Amino acid sequence: MQVNLNHLRIFYYAAREKNLTKAAEALFVTQPAVTMQIKTLEQYLGVPLFRKRGKFLELTDAGNVLFKYAEKIFTVVEEMEHALKGFASLAQGSLVIGTTRSFARNLMPGLISRYQEKFPGIKVSLEVGSSSEIAEGVANFKYDLGLIGKIPLPVRVKAFPFTPEEFCVVASPDHRLAKKERVSWRELQNEPIIIREPGSGSRHLMLSFLETHGVKPSVLIEAGSVEFIKEYVIKGRGISFLHKPEVQLEAKMGLLKSIQIAEGPILLETIIVVPDGVTLSIPSRAFLDQVLALQEIS
Numbered sequence: 001m002q003v004n005l006n007h008l009r010i011f012y013y014a015a016r017e018k019n020l021t022k023a024a025e026a027l028f029v030t031q032p033a034v035t036m037q038i039k040t041l042e043q044y045l046g047v048p049l050f051r052k053r054g055k056f057l058e059l060t061d062a063g064n065v066l067f068k069y070a071e072k073i074f075t076v077v078e079e080m081e082h083a084l085k086g087f088a089s090l091a092q093g094s095l096v097i098g099t100t101r102s103f104a105r106n107l108m109p110g111l112i113s114r115y116q117e118k119f120p121g122i123k124v125s126l127e128v129g130s131s132s133e134i135a136e137g138v139a140n141f142k143y144d145l146g147l148i149g150k151i152p153l154p155v156r157v158k159a160f161p162f163t164p165e166e167f168c169v170v171a172s173p174d175h176r177l178a179k180k181e182r183v184s185w186r187e188l189q190n191e192p193i194i195i196r197e198p199g200s201g202s203r204h205l206m207l208s209f210l211e212t213h214g215v216k217p218s219v220l221i222e223a224g225s226v227e228f229i230k231e232y233v234i235k236g237r238g239i240s241f242l243h244k245p246e247v248q249l250e251a252k253m254g255l256l257k258s259i260q261i262a263e264g265p266i267l268l269e270t271i272i273v274v275p276d277g278v279t280l281s282i283p284s285r286a287f288l289d290q291v292l293a294l295q296e297i298s
Contacts, residue, residue, distance in 0.1 A: 130196075
């Protein structure tokens with residue numbers, strides 16, 4: 001008799017969730033079915049795999065060993081499913097894209113619209129997160145590909161350069177720097193700065209620029225919400241670095257002022273990230289080819 005892959009999958013989910021009910025929900029089966037399959041596996045292996053700690057499950061030493069192997073097995077299974085998914089015709093299929101919140105609002109609508117005009121049968125799902133979260137998601141096959149700001153990448157991800165996006169320093173119109181025609185990076189020394197959350201491409205860009213010009217930022221707040229950052233800057237609490245399209249409306253309304261940097265424009269290199277060493281699904285390959293072709297035309 002060999003270890004049943006279905007038994008192993010149920011064990012893996014129970015170990016990962018540390019709870020039989022949550023494992024059953026994730027697998028769309030009943031809790032008694034999960035309990036029975038785990039007991040069958042324990043009887044076959046001749047060792048207990050779990051012990052109860054209150055409401056939670058805890059792995060035994062044998063369970064920990066088995067979990068490490070199960071994790072490797074199902075990583076390979078997920079990679080296999082990811083590669084095989086694309087063998088279906090482009091007349092139908094699915095594509096999961098990860099991107100940042102700003103790019104979801106300003107870049108992706110045009111790119112996805114062109115793709116769906118050509119491949120109307122492909123269901124496209126767009127997920128958002130920080131550049132770091134999207135890159136990790138691509139590495140773990142959560143997303144087929146991602147469009148993010150350039151950051152240090154995980155080893156299991158390959159990047160294709162895309163178009164640079166312009167960012168700007170923004171301040172309240174009443175801020176002292178807003179009165180100047182141009183401002184050097186040096187003049188930002190000791191200015192209270194509101195920055196994006198860790199893992200953000202724009203945060204990585206901003207901190208790199210400041211470090212290059214010898215400026216130590218006085219970080220006031222870290223925030224993942226662009227709307228929060230804009231409101232805080234409008235109230236005159238500090239300055240920030242934002243994607244230029246994100247502040248066009250507020251600039252027209254006179255609520256925010258885009259400050260011109262004397263050393264030149266602030267450009268964030270954008271990249272398309274895909275899993276490295278894996279054959280892309282046909283929908284993914286089609287999207288990547290189309291986007292890169294558009295870049296060549298522009």
